[in-house]
Amino acid sequence: MSQPRVPHREAPPITCDEPDSFPWQVFHERHPVLIRRILEAVPYGQAERQAFAALLRESRQDQVAPLSPEAPDFDLWQVWGKEQFGRSWQQQRFLWAESYFYRRLLQAGGYFADGGWRGVDLFAPFKHAELDAPAFTADLTALDHQHALAEGEREQSLLMTAVWGNLADLGFTIAGKGPEETGALAADESDRLWPLLDGGLVTVVADNSGRELLADLALVDHLLAGGRAGEVSLLLKPQPYYISDATPRDVLDCLDRMTAAAGAAAGIGGRLRQALRDDRLRMRTHPFACAPLGYRDMPADLREEFAASALTIMKGDLNYRRLADDRLWPPTTPFAEVTAYFPGPVAALRTVKSDVVTGLDAETAAELDAADPSWRVSGTHAVIQVATPRDRE
Template identity: 35%
Template structure:
């Protein structure tokens, strides 16, 4: 099993920074309170969620309750090293993934089908109707013009900045959610922009592109537009979406979320949206767009611990596109690397060229120059966590 070329720092814990501590003590409890308020749940689920709420942050990590789930034994083994630790003592990434797995267990998701975050996901789409229509019109124009590097760049930027719509950070419709709708904002807030190098990888038609997916809602709209552009222009033969096994991180996309969003477009009163929905349905039907999942994507493990089956799937792709902050954290082992660490030396374990599209909502980051890191510290004190800065970051280890 490959690992980063460099020694991996100790992963972040809840007590390491003010941000990680706030994420556990305030943000997780707020998410639970909202989940309880927005759902009419069975008494057993309410009792379990209330107990979970009361245990944060000083309660002890314990095993999941016995319930029907395809990866229960795997999760119980993953929990074992942290048994008895508090939420602040265990590694931050483990704590966050464990938190959402506890919610899935409480609502008995694999038996009941309950998505405790469905209300937020619906609100996320409803709050961005105008942006969705504008983006779909832009995509329609670019598809009509055929494959062009500049058109690809525009769709890539839309997919990147869609990651600002993260409902684990801001509730749907929250005015505090950053929004770089203007093109100038999108370009001036890029910390790393490897678009030209990525476009070169796709300068001739390729067989397959894989996405490690992130949020439903408006971010998923951007991902679907990018996918539609790649498939409709025939620059890519097949796209694979690697999706979450169960609802997690509030708005992370499951296969059901993709299918319901495509149906939303297909039944929309706007003809441009309907046409896009019909194209996307055709890709799903004819096998050009595949929706796949695996327990790994909701596990607490770093990306270099990919199961061999997924590693082989990704090796079959000409390009891997990883979306979002949590997937970026997983790729870097949620470790506090110096921000000037060469990015490709960390994700050297990946079997194919990989593009990371991510807005910065945590302190985990690599690949900056010394001058850039110093400049950002002076320019914006919250630049690592406020979602206003992003990366379009390529690691092409095949070019070494």
Template identity: 30%
Template sequence: MSSSNPSSTTEGECAAAKAADEAFAATGNPLPNLPIPPPLLSTTPGSWAYDTMSRRVDEEILQRTYEENEEEFQSPDFAEALSNMEALRNELRNAANTKLRHLLPLTEEQAKDPERVEEWQQWYDIMNPYVEAGDTWLTAPWMVTEFFVYRRFMEALGYFDPSNAATCMWDPFLKAKRAGLDTSFASAENLMEKVEALPNTKEGVELAAAFALWGNKMDLSIWPADAANSDVDVFSDVLAAAEKNLLHDDLITLASYCETLREEGGGVIDIIVDNAGFELVTDLALADHLVASGVAREVRFQLKSHPTFVSDALEKDLLETVETYAKLDASTYPFAKKAGERWKSYLENNQWTCHENSFWVQGAAMWEMPSKLRTNLKENCNLAFVKGDANYRRLLGDRYWDYTAPFQDVVGAYFPCPVCALRTLKAEVGCGMEKDQVERASSLDDNWLVN
């Protein structure tokens, strides 16, 4: 397979997306250094994007969400939400022919909330090119529609509507997220024992970042029994085992930069969070080490402002995770409990802070970041960790970049602060890879881009 991402796979261009790109370029805001390729669409049968928007969201995600919350949906308080949800599902069942629409106008009560007004206007601006062009759920860019369908689901439920106390701020994915949390303890106990023993060195940062990337897929069988007194070469062996499936690795550069932050008294580090459950625990473990080792004087968790993608983490998910771990049985999970107690103290002392922002749940490229958020990152953040596949896709605008396009030219050129992306491949989007690595991955697995 060629190391390029051939244009023959791009399904053609979306005229509205091209016009939106041109309009944004005219604003003078920072962009990638390279010509921006067309976005992924959902128009090709057999593609992951097509399957997601024409089948998976309805048949798997929304159906499972209904089944997990059937008691609630059958109650009188949820009658309107259920009807609205069914209408949304009908749109998706006919995704190829259903034209996109804007969010419904805000109610009089909602319009009194500046945050709601701002968020509604942001979505209006994102969707307007595609609504005006008559695009459907499949012909508009996949990133736009995939995020928008969750915002439409929140609209259907009345998530932001204070007139119905039962559905307002009700998380339809909470049961699924709690199930993930409840099954995380054993893996977390194993992980936190290792994190507690990490050295306050460059190798410690490398290992903590590797944990956050791989989670429980890392091979810890070669971890030394007495880690605190082990030679650094043993930690190198653990890292080497984790690196065999890496397509791009800047851990050494990352560790050197973090060492500089430590020497300067610690920096402000943001973690742009992806999922709740065990993945969130690995984010907390990374943040734990960054603070404990002196690399960070503050870690800011950037979290979603409403439920999305089923497992994505809100502030309340993070706080519940910390509280749950702090209350674990010390005789069963001693290291995980101790970690939870540390995490709680970090929050109480403002060494950890939580920040929800509507931008993190919107179908826009990260170079389209609102000026207020961009300025905050530029002026206050020394390093941002961007977690997960969906966030990575947004870093790249969900575009068909050449896989060997330098990360610095695609992302570093516009991102407002130093950035480290931690991502395992789940979609056909990528950059920064060496040609031989792409060829190696392709030869080992035909589905290397999505599994």
């Protein structure tokens, strides 16, 4: 058997050390806003508030400090950070530094410590506000319209809603971006996605809670109810992460909101609840879901699940960054080559909100760069990309 193709050369990793770059802006502009919003929303005491301030100073000026040996994930981070601790934050790869920053946010908020803040989701006020917002109510009502569409049109509408739902990511909106309108697809391989769904296992790697999760759950319901999938494994974060990333608690909160509504939303929510009872829908968490690493470094048990799936659907920008190892690939580098290590068919449904992009044709890449050099981080474009083992031969 021939070996999978791999990119002809490794692209440079995205790092934090270039002033005014997107990673630099995240650490110097977005993170201070985020911490201010957290402290406005959650009544943390002085010890926690001081810990947040110290983390912000460290992440902009000092060396990366390791976790305390008492941390429940100390051993994991000793492996994940063995070459990073003691170096400046600016020297780090962006994927690693941003992931560790969010892990340290939980520490600053007392999430793992004994005491009153143990297990408290510091992002919960933002998540709950989104569930109660008029936009979420409008999305619930929009499911009635989708339900009335003809089968093929409804299927494509659900897929597109899942793609663009990532634009409602709370980290993006906190940074001042708004999900008022969707843009255009820079790559669309949706015609390759549907034939891969053969009634077997589909793994959906979730991204954000709230409006995006609602869109994802509507798509999952369609896959199960229409026989596209016999079972769905929904891979979620085991703990709060990246502001709005979905945990099992967020799924249950979203289902509660759906079943309390009227019309199609209530029907979808009820069917998904029953699917959970019947084990046709399984919520799954894994420590690697919060790892600062690309999927190239996934552990064996996760690799086995992806290999057993008829299709793995990777949602959102962060999962795309992890698929592509968060490197500055030339945008025409084939998606199948960048994901050659992946053990089974994979589809990426992503609103583009960071620098890494692959799989574009040369004309599209040139037109986008000429029209707006910031298009990679503005959320104005999205991709649907598919790769299978056959593509990598």
